[in-house]
Amino acid sequence: MKGRVSRGRDVVVIGGGISGLATSALLAAVGYTVTLLEKQAEVGGRAGSWSEAGFRFDAGPSWYLMPEVIDHYFALLGTSADEQLDLVKLDPGYRVLSEGFEEPVDVPAQRRQVVELFERLESGAGARLERYLDSAAETYTMATRRFLYSTFESFGPLLTPDVLARVPRLIRLLLEPLHSYARRHVSDPRLQQILEYPAVFLGTSPFAAPSMYHLMSHLDLDDGVLYPQGGFTELVGAIERLAVEAGVTIRTDAEVLGIETTRAASKRRPAAVRGVRYRDRNGREVSLAADVVVSAADLHHTETRLLPRELQTFPKRYWAHSTAGPSALLLYLGVRGELPQLRHHTLLFTKDWEENFRAIFGRTTFIPTPASMYVCKPSATDPGVAPEGHENVFVLVPIPADPSLGGSGGERIERVANAVIGQLSEWAGIPDLAERIVLRRSYGPADFERDYHSWKGTSLGPAHTLRQSAFFRAGNASKKVQGLYYAGGSTIPGIGIPMCLISAELVLKRLRRDTSTGPLTEPVRPVVVRDGA
Template identity: 80%
Template structure:
C-alpha cells in the first residue's frame, strides 16, 4: 500500500509525544531528541522495555520476551547514529554452539556451531552432499540480505522512484521467484534430512509466520544465525533497554511511566491535504487523573491496531477494523518463566524442540480451526548457561516459549487451560531433553499468555509479535508509518515497516526520522545523526564521539 505524497520536512524544535516506552518508543525518542525536537515518552506500564522488559523473582532475573540477539550490525548502526556503538553500550558474547536442536524421533540432538565452515561440516556429516548445497544456500542468503538492507529495510516507501535502480531491476525475476515460493519448499530443495530442513525453516517463526506461507525471500535469515552467528548481551536484554533509555534521556528526552494514552487529540484543518492534524494526546496517569499533553507531532509506538481503532475516531483511521479483518496475525505465545534447582546440561543457551509433524503443528496455530498443539514445537532459553547473574548459585534460569494461536480467549496467567498446557509443555521438555525430574526441581513458575499480551500491550488478537510476515504484509505491502488522515501522526514498532524483531524496531525508529525529514533514500542514514543546522563533525547532545 503506497503512502501519501512526500510532504515538507518537519523542522527541529517541534514538541513530540511518543506513545510507548518499548524498544521502538525509546529508540524513536532518542533519535528525535537528537534531531532537536522536544520529546516526551508516555508509557502505560511502570517499567520500560515493552515486551523486552525484565522482572525478578526469588533471586532469578528473567528477560520477559526477546532473547535472540541477531543482526548485530543493525543494532550497532543505531547506536552509531547517536555517536556511540553497541560495543560501548553492551558486553556481547558470541554463543557457541549458537543453539541446540532436538527433533522428535531424531537419535540425538544437533548442536549448531558458530562459524560458517563448521556449520557446513555439520550439514555434510548429517547428509552427504548437503554441505556444498548449504554453501550455495548461504551465498544466496547473504546476497539477499545485503539487497534487503540496501533497498528494502530502510525506505519509508513514500516514493518508489529510489527503488528503480539497476541492482533491483536486474534482479527482478529472481526477486519475484523468492517472493512467490514459500520458504518451506525452497529450503527442501537444498536438504532432505528432516532436522536440517527445520534448521533452515524455523527462522520463519522469528517473523511471526509459518515456513509454509513466509516467502522464500526470508531465507536471508539463515545468513544471520548460520553465517554471522548468535550473540548475547551479558546482563540480559535489560542492558539493551537501559542503553536505549540512557540515549533517550541524554539526548534531552523526558520519560513518564504509569501514563496511559486514552486518545490522540486532533483538530480539523481546511488548508491541508489531510482532514485533521494532531494537537496532542489525552492521558490518564497512575493516580487516575486525566490531562492533555499538547504536541506538534505524535509518534505511536504502541500496537498499530489499537492506535488506529481505539485512539482515533473512525473517520480519521487509516487502518480501520475492516483493514485488520483481511490481515494475518503472527502467533501468540505461551511463555513459561521457570527457576530450576540444580544444573541443566541437557539444554544449551538456546534450545529448539521441533515436532516431526511440522506442517500440522503450524496448522494448529495458523489454520482455520486453531488450538494449542500437543506435543508442541517450542523454544527454550537457558541464559544461566552463559550469564551467572540471572539465577542464584546452584540454580538455572529457564524461559520457554510455545507458539500458540493468536486468540486472547485462550487465556492469560492463572487461566486453568493455560496451566494445564504449561504442565504438558514441562512434561514434554522433561521427556525430550532427558530431564526426568524437571517438574520436581522447579522453584519459580510464572506463566504468560495471549490475554496478558492483549491486556498489557493492547496487542491485536493477543499476538506476541505483530502482523505476520506473509507476502501481503511485508515491505511496501506492510502498514506504513504515517497516517493518511492526520497530519503529524506517525507510527513505529513491529506493526509497521519494516517489521518484527528488535533490529526491525530500531530501523522503524530511523524510518520516523526519515519520514519527518522527507528522506526517500533506501539505505540507512549516515552516522552520526546530525540535526538540521548542526555543523559537520559534531555529535548529538549527550553522546561522545
C-alpha cells in the same frame, strides 16, 4: 553569525518499548522536544524484564541477531554496541532436539563448521548449504540496502540498476514459500527445520513466509548468535539512558486514551495532530500538546481505539483481512541444580511440522500437542541471572493468537504449561525437571492483550506473509492525520528488535522527507538555525 540548535517541534511518543525508546532518542538527538508516555510502571515493553527470588528473566526477545543494525543505531547516537554492551558469541549458537531422533544437533558458531555439520547429517548437503547461504547473504545485503530502510514514500529510489537486474529472481523469491525453497536444498528433516524455523521470528510459518526470508539463515548460520551479558534488559537500559541524555522526558504509568486532532486545511489529510490525552498514575486525565505524535503502541489499538473512525487509516475492515502472528505461552522457570541437557538456546521441533503450524495458523486453530518450542537457558552464559546452584529457564511455545485461551494463572494456560514442562522433561532427558522447579510464572495471549493492547493477543504483531511484507506492510505515517507517525513491529519494516530500531529511523526519515533506501549517515546531527535567519 553564531549557530544555535533549534529544539524544533514538540513530539509525544506513545509506548516505551524498544521502538518507542529508540524513536524518542533519535528525535531528541536531532533537536525535537520529546515526551514519552508508557502505560506500564517501567519501560521495555515486550523487551522488558521480570525478577523474582534472585532470578532475572528477559520478558521476551532473547536472540541477538543482525548485530550490524543494532550497532548502526548506536552509531547514529554517537556511540556503539561495544561501548554500551558486553557481547558474547555463543558456540554452539543453539541446540536442536527433533522428535524421532535421539541425538541432539548442536549448530556451531562458524559457517565452515555448520557446512561440515550439514554434510555429516546428509551427503551433499554441505555444498548445497554453501549455495543457500551465498544466496541468503546476497538477499540480505539487497534487503538492507534497498528495502529495510525505505519508508516506501516514493518508489523512484527503488528503481536502481541493482534492483532492476534482480527483479525476476526477487519475484521468484516472493512467490515461492520458504518451506519448498528450503526443501529443494536438503532432505534430512532436521536440516529442513533448521532452515525453516526462522519463519517463526517473522511471526509466520515456513509454509506462508516468502522464500525471500531465507535471508534469515545468513543471520544465524553465517553471522552467528550473540548475547548481551546481563540480558536484553541491558540493551533496553542503554537506549533509555541515551534517550534521557538527549533530553527525553519519560512518564511511566501513563496510559494514552486518545490522540487529539484539529481540522487541517489540507485536502489530503483532513486533520492534524494537536496532542494526546492520557491517564496519569493518580488516575487523572491529562492533555498534552504536541506538533508530532509517534505511536509505537500496537497499530490496531492506535487506529481503532485512539482515533475516531473517520480518521483511521487502518480501520476495522483492514484488520479483518489481515493475518496476526502467533501468540505464545511463555514460561519463566527457576530450576534447582544444573541442566547440562540444555544449551543457551534450545529448539524442540515436532515431527509433524506442517500440522504444528496448521494448528496455529489454520482456519480452525488449537494448541498443538506435542508442540514445537524454544527454550532459553541464559544462566549457561550469564551467572548473574540466577542464584548460585540454580538455572534460569525461559520457554516460548507458539500458540494461536486468541485471548480466549487465557493468561497467567488461568486453568487452561496452566494445564498447557504442565504439558509443556512434561514434554521438555521427556525430550531433553531431564526426568525430575518438574520436581526441581522452585519458581514458575506463565504468560499467555490474554496477558499480551491486557499489557500491550496487542491485536488478538499476538506476541509479535502482523505476520510476515507476502501481503504483509515490505511495501505491502502497513506504512509508518497516517493518511488521514498530519503529524501522526507509527513505529514498532506493526509497521514497516516489521517484527524483531533490529526491525524496531530501523522503524525509529524511518520516523526520522519521514519527518525529513528523506526517501533514500539506505541507513542514515552516522551520527545524526541536530538541525542548526543561524541567528537572524
